[in-house]
Structures are given as C-alpha cells and as structure tokens.
Amino acid sequence: DKNYNDKMSILQLISQMLSERIPYYNWVGFYLVDEADSNSLVLGPFVGEPTEHTKIKFGQGICGQAASTKATFVVDDVSKEENYLSCSPKTQAEIVVPIFAKNGNIVGEIDIDSHEKAPFDQDDRSFLEAIAKLLSERFW
Template identity: 60%
Template sequence: MEFERILKVVQEIINKEGEREEKLKRITKLLKEEVPHYDWVGFYLVGDEPGMLYLGPFTGAPTEHVKIPFGKGICGQAAEREMTFIVQDVSKETNYLSCSPDVKSEIVVPIMKGEEVIGEIDIDSHQISPFTDRDREFLERIAELVATLF
C-alpha cells in the first residue's frame, strides 16, 4: 500500500476536467482496487434535506442504505459529531446499520466545507481490526481533497 502514490492519483482525478459524480466514482474504484482491506468504498452526501445523508458514488456490493439520518449508524454518528469513526469490530457496536454479514469493520471520515459536513467517505472491510492511524490520516487527507469539488 503506497498511500502517498494513491493520494497523488486522487489529486490528478480531482484536477481533471469532468463531472463531480464521475470523479467520486473513480476515487471509490481506485481505493477499492489499491487497498486490499477496503472491500466497499463509497460516498454519502448531504442533500437538500437537513440532517440526512444520501448514498453517492460507490464501488462494491449494492446497499439498501441509500438514505441515513444524522446520528443513525456509524455514518450518521460521524456526520452528527463531525469526526472520523473507526469501528474495528461492528459486531460489538450497538448503533450499527448492517450492509452485509461479510462486513466486519468500518471507517467513516466526514468531508467538511468550512464548519459544515457536506458528505463522508465510508469504507467497509471484511476483516476485523484492519484500520490503522495511517488509514485515518490517509482518508482524512482524501476528504480534504474531495471537499474542493464542492
């Protein structure tokens, strides 16, 4: 895993001409392909309805969670508290929205524009405890880059 190399590719994707949705999709595909323990990679975006996240571009298995209120599940908690959430074992989490029995852990990083949450990066893994501080720092940097698209 070469996080620095991947960050450069993400920056190139963001700098190229094109639609935001397509850029976000390319980023999800890149992350899933390049990082072995990233089994589902997607964006949830804040829409017109306050306090609600909507599923954006993703790479991985389809999910029934296309709309998540702030505070609900890991995604909703990360948005509500405006902070990165890492859950190394989702079976031990009481406020968890299950997408698949294969998912064992999750990291969610809010995307901020100024003081406001505008979306988040959500990553599921089929392994228990795969996420490190390097993952957190890497994904928080990607969130900063993605925020420039909004």
C-alpha cells in the same frame, strides 16, 4: 451541471481506485448530505455490494454518528457496535471520514467497510482525511 457531474465521476473513480488497490477496503463509497433535508445523508458513488441504506438520518448507524459528531469514526468490530446499519454480513470493520465545506458544515463522508477485523490504523485515517480535504477544497 458540470461541477456536479465532475464531482460525481471523481467520487466514483476514487471509490474504484481505493477498492482495487487496498485489499482490505471491500466496500468504498460516499454518502452526501441531502440538499433537500440537511439532517440526512444520501448514498452517492460507491464500489461494492449494493446496499439498502440509500438514505441515513444523522445519528443513525456509524455513518449517521460520524455526521452528528463531525468526526472520523473507526469501528474495529461492527458486531460490538449497537448503533450500526448492516450492509453485508461479511463486513467486520468500518471507517467513516467526514467531508467539510469551507464554513465547517459537513457535506458528506467517505465510508469504507472491511471484511477483516480491525484493519484500519492511523495511516488509513490520515490518508482518508487527506482525500476528504482535497475533495472539499475542489468541490465544496
């Protein structure tokens, strides 16, 4: 449907803009809650190296933990995080920001990997949470 196609193309455009404009955003993408299995995430639009993690259960990895806790999760050094799913050996840090529906359920998340260590500060967090909120208001 039109809303679905609009949503997917906007998520793709946002991924492109963020990865082009912010040098330390090296993989930028969206995971969306699987409508057929609401305890898992499926890979949505992204920019960066392809990943084998196209489906992630809640609780698994940084993405799954952010989904379970419904909170932004910043990992400064992924080598120190035990519950982590590696997409690229180049990744050193990651931020995952949940996207919520109006009823408070999680519907997806923004996921960003960086090749730098500890690059994400309060400004990144606020900026990405604002994007998540705008997307939620428009599409969920």
